[in-house]
Amino acid sequence: DAKTTQPNSMESNEEEPVHLPCNHSTISGTDYIHWYRQLPSQGPEYVIHGLTSNVNNRMASLAIAEDRKSSTLILHRATLRDAAVYYCILVNYGQNFVFGPGTRLSVLP
Amino acid sequence: EAQVTQNPRYLITVTGKKLTVTCSQNMNHEYMSWYRQDPGLGLRQIYYSMNVEVTDKGDVPEGYKVSRKEKRNFPLILESPSPNQTSLYFCASKPDQGAATEAFFGQGTRLTVV
Numbered sequence: 283d284a285k286t287t288q289p290n291s292m293e294s295n296e297e298e299p300v301h302l303p304c305n306h307s308t309i310s311g312t313d314y315i316h317w318y319r320q321l322p323s324q325g326p327e328y329v330i331h332g333l334t335s336n337v338n339n340r341m342a343s344l345a346i347a348e349d350r351k352s353s354t355l356i357l358h359r360a361t362l363r364d365a366a367v368y369y370c371i372l373v374n375y376g377q378n379f380v381f382g383p384g385t386r387l388s389v390l391p
Numbered sequence: 392e393a394q395v396t397q398n399p400r401y402l403i404t405v406t407g408k409k410l411t412v413t414c415s416q417n418m419n420h421e422y423m424s425w426y427r428q429d430p431g432l433g434l435r436q437i438y439y440s441m442n443v444e445v446t447d448k449g450d451v452p453e454g455y456k457v458s459r460k461e462k463r464n465f466p467l468i469l470e471s472p473s474p475n476q477t478s479l480y481f482c483a484s485k486p487d488q489g490a491a492t493e494a495f496f497g498q499g500t501r502l503t504v505v
Contacts, residue, residue, distance in 0.1 A: 312490070313490070314490040314491055318494075323499075324498060324499070325395075325481045325483075325496030325497050325498055325499050326434070326481070326483075326494075326496045327496065328493040328494060328495070331491065331493070333491070373490045374490050375488060375489060375490050376488045377490070378424065378436050378439055378449060379424075379434075379436070379483075379494065380436075381426075381433050381434035381435075382433065383433055384433075
């Protein structure tokens with residue numbers, strides 16, 4: 283299975299942007315980069331995904347490096363409700379999700 | 392509202408007493424799966440189903456059974472639960488096997504086997 287590497291934890295101040303990095307140096311040409319987050323006491327929740335181009339949605343932005351070996355999830359203005367574990371996952375057709383430990387984001391008021 | 396519903400949310404049972412955790416989705420998704428989440432081990436896949444009557448083992452299938460008789464339901468069966476199956480369980484669904492599709496997760500079932 284393709285692997286990703288994320289920092290164990292990060293901190294941010296409320297209302298400031300947060301950049302969550304993910305390394306995936308062994309990514310294949312057909313792997314999609316997905317981000318999910320898990321709020322306390324809840325199931326994982328989809329955030330965003332992309333293949334090659336940067337992506338934006340109402341929750342976040344995804345910046346993908348030109349060589350696709352890394353990506354960054356951007357939360358434009360962190361709120362206390364964004365405190366969660368964020369998972370970066372590589373997904374290919376017919377393959378199952380493999381969750382790593384993720385990054386635990388703390389948001390300080 | 393699109394959702395994946397698991398029941399029960401909390402369950403305490405005794406070793407060896409068969410139990411079933413139900414999972415239902417209302418999005419007509421083909422693909423469904425079960426995960427368990429344990430401290431320090433993260434989320435691990437137990438079983439998955441690519442469509443009705445098609446199921447396959449994930450990474451940690453021992454001690455579990457599943458069935459997929461209809462598209463919306465994917466129950467997880469523990470025939471003889473043991474304490475090492477104490478865990479937090481999540482059911483998930485997505486439209487198909489495609490890589491560009493979003494997965495939806497249930498709220499979780501916290502199981503304690505004593």
